[in-house]
Amino acid sequence: MVSFMTIGAKGSWSFVFSFRGTRLASMLIVAYAIAVSTVLFQTITGNRILTPALMGFDALYILLQTAIVFLFGASTLTGLDPRLMFVVEVGLMVAFSLALYRFLFSSGRHNVHLVVLIGIVLGGLFRSLSGFLQRIINPDDFVVLQDRLFASFNVTDLTLVGVCVILIALVTFAIWRMFHTFDVVMLGRDTAISLGLDHKAVTMKILVAISVLVSISTALVGPVTFFGLLVANLAYVLMPAAKHRFTLPAAVLVAIICLVGGQTVLERVFAFDTALSIIIEFAGGLFFILFLLKGRVR
Amino acid sequence: MKYLISASLLIICLAAVSLFVGVSDVSLARIIDGTADQRQIMVLAVSRIPRTIALLLAGSGMAIAGTILQMLARNRFVEPSTTGTVESAGLGMLVVLLVAPDLPVMAKMLVAAVFALAGTGLFLAVLRAMPLRSILMVPLVGIMLGGMISAVTTFFAYRFDLLQSMGAWANGDFSAVLRGRYETLWVAFALTIAAYIAADRFTVAGMGEEFSTNLGLNYQRIMAIGLVIVSMVTASVVVTAGVVPFLGLIVPNLVSMAMGDNLRRSLPWIGLCGAGLILVCDIIGRTINAPFEIPVGTVLGVIGSLFFLYLLLRRPSRVA
Numbered sequence A: 001m002v003s004f005m006t007i008g009a010k011g012s013w014s015f016v017f018s019f020r021g022t023r024l025a026s027m028l029i030v031a032y033a034i035a036v037s038t039v040l041f042q043t044i045t046g047n048r049i050l051t052p053a054l055m056g057f058d059a060l061y062i063l064l065q066t067a068i069v070f071l072f073g074a075s076t077l078t079g080l081d082p083r084l085m086f087v088v089e090v091g092l093m094v095a096f097s098l099a100l101y102r103f104l105f106s107s108g109r110h111n112v113h114l115v116v117l118i119g120i121v122l123g124g125l126f127r128s129l130s131g132f133l134q135r136i137i138n139p140d141d142f143v144v145l146q147d148r149l150f151a152s153f154n155v156t157d158l159t160l161v162g163v164c165v166i167l168i169a170l171v172t173f174a175i176w177r178m179f180h181t182f183d184v185v186m187l188g189r190d191t192a193i194s195l196g197l198d199h200k201a202v203t204m205k206i207l208v209a210i211s212v213l214v215s216i217s218t219a220l221v222g223p224v225t226f227f228g229l230l231v232a233n234l235a236y237v238l239m240p241a242a243k244h245r246f247t248l249p250a251a252v253l254v255a256i257i258c259l260v261g262g263q264t265v266l267e268r269v270f271a272f273d274t275a276l277s278i279i280i281e282f283a284g285g286l287f288f289i290l291f292l293l294k295g296r297v298r
Numbered sequence B: 001m002k003y004l005i006s007a008s009l010l011i012i013c014l015a016a017v018s019l020f021v022g023v024s025d026v027s028l029a030r031i032i033d034g035t036a037d038q039r040q041i042m043v044l045a046v047s048r049i050p051r052t053i054a055l056l057l058a059g060s061g062m063a064i065a066g067t068i069l070q071m072l073a074r075n076r077f078v079e080p081s082t083t084g085t086v087e088s089a090g091l092g093m094l095v096v097l098l099v100a101p102d103l104p105v106m107a108k109m110l111v112a113a114v115f116a117l118a119g120t121g122l123f124l125a126v127l128r129a130m131p132l133r134s135i136l137m138v139p140l141v142g143i144m145l146g147g148m149i150s151a152v153t154t155f156f157a158y159r160f161d162l163l164q165s166m167g168a169w170a171n172g173d174f175s176a177v178l179r180g181r182y183e184t185l186w187v188a189f190a191l192t193i194a195a196y197i198a199a200d201r202f203t204v205a206g207m208g209e210e211f212s213t214n215l216g217l218n219y220q221r222i223m224a225i226g227l228v229i230v231s232m233v234t235a236s237v238v239v240t241a242g243v244v245p246f247l248g249l250i251v252p253n254l255v256s257m258a259m260g261d262n263l264r265r266s267l268p269w270i271g272l273c274g275a276g277l278i279l280v281c282d283i284i285g286r287t288i289n290a291p292f293e294i295p296v297g298t299v300l301g302v303i304g305s306l307f308f309l310y311l312l313l314r315r316p317s318r319v320a
Helices: A002-006 A013-045 A057-079 A082-106 A112-136 A139-149 A158-185 A189-194 A199-221 A227-238 A244-269 A275-294 B002-019 B028-032 B038-073 B085-099 B105-129 B137-159 B163-169 B185-197 B199-205 B209-214 B219-240 B247-259 B263-287 B296-313
Strands: none
Touching: A013 A158, A013 A199, A013 A227, A013 A244, A057 A082, A057 A112, A057 A199, A082 A158, A082 A199, A112 B137, A112 B296, A158 A189, A158 A199, A158 A244, A189 A199, A227 A244, A227 A275, A244 A275, A275 B105, A275 B137, B002 B038, B002 B263, B038 B105, B038 B185, B038 B199, B038 B219, B038 B247, B038 B263, B085 B105, B085 B137, B085 B219, B105 B137, B105 B219, B185 B199, B185 B219, B185 B263, B199 B209, B199 B219, B199 B263, B209 B219, B247 B263, B247 B296, B263 B296
16 A cells, blocks of 8 residues: 555655545545455355346446436536435435345345346346436536546545545444344355344345445446455455454455555556456456356355 | 248338438438439438448348357357357457558458457357356356456557547447448358358257267368358458347347247248347437437347346246
């Protein structure tokens, strides 16, 4: 982190500090959000290959944003406080993802491949629909939308980061309160219920937390498909036991190291700037195929 | 046969509609009684007619390519955009842009076709290496492979500032098809005819390697022919108009539900329905938000992914 802040810094310290500081903060938030949401998602689905991103969650978030701009027009939206907007969007996201999840996992379909495939196709559908709406939106609105959608690590506004920090704090508090239940949930539905856990309520709560985290990371950097998958599985490999006391912090640390480290190396050493996501995409795809080939998917 | 003829008539009507839908006003009556001015005839000859022909050729070609792929991979859920074929063709395009940007269109198409062939071959090789071949794993692996290939493409496009030109074809769009810019699609058409001639062999190949060999069919050769047809068709469509997703998934499945898998009987239907579907989607894209256009790839993306979901959620019947 220190190296990210200092290497290649030219010009006045105060500027560098504020500019890179914002970016660093957003990267930390994203790393945290993606790592935690992925590990928890894999806990409730009892599967190590499913991630929120694979299931089309981030595409859903983008579709929601597009739909809001489409329905209300940009003029209405610019009058509103962006922070308020963000909170509304997160709320909608939670509602939708709960509905989606219940539809996918309640009907007793436990074929993992089917669920993953449905998730991927849903993601594609959401993306196509967003593209469709973006074409019908009038051009002025589209500019506004583009500003909202394409916040990358280079352009993040401070207000959003502030809101995200508050939300993250809330979610973390909620997660911390529930921490003791995670390991039980991981044992699977029937076992958890026989151990006296209100399984349905707990998974719903976790899912709400996941939706919020996904919204945050997507709002800050857009969709990142495979990052969570890589990070979570690395954490499982590195840790001696599958207890969440180990895996959650490990995943967060791995995510931070990958994101900040990767970004620093790429920017300063190779002078690329947004190629990191592409590299992660490639590595993740490879990993995924190997995962499938090994047949380690239960 | 009777039905085929009436279906063809329907397609001709759709094509006629496609000729007279668009930003500039061209009316049928005035063309017939000779009062149309020079400009209208020009629009028709340079833009509308080529566009309509390109749609017909691309639609039927992609639908038939999808069918052949489904036979070869023995899986209902594959089509050129879920096997890495399309993405590989895109990588080929990028290589042409980088190495020899002033190649004639035909040569570009051939390069893209070679890449598409390699990509599809890779996909089939991965399939063979898979331990337990669950039906659903096949498209999963294909989609992931496609994602990896397009990551490579994006990476280099980004390095050489070609993202914009790559983005242009990433979404199928026939609005830029003019006279002199779509002729490669006739290659696709010729291959489609070839596919029809070899139809029975593909039907048998769909039964699997042992079965085909038992009947005295050279399985490897028919595989190779099929792959070449699929790659060439995909490459010519990608070079001309960009990615046209899901056509090769929707049409073969619908036709197969209706009339089974004897390709000799069903291929003409698949070609016709493919052409019809893409025409309808393109007309929707042109009219829904006139004077602006929605690319046919986006329209198909929405319809196609909904159909895909329907296929997945249908009670798993005899999926092979």
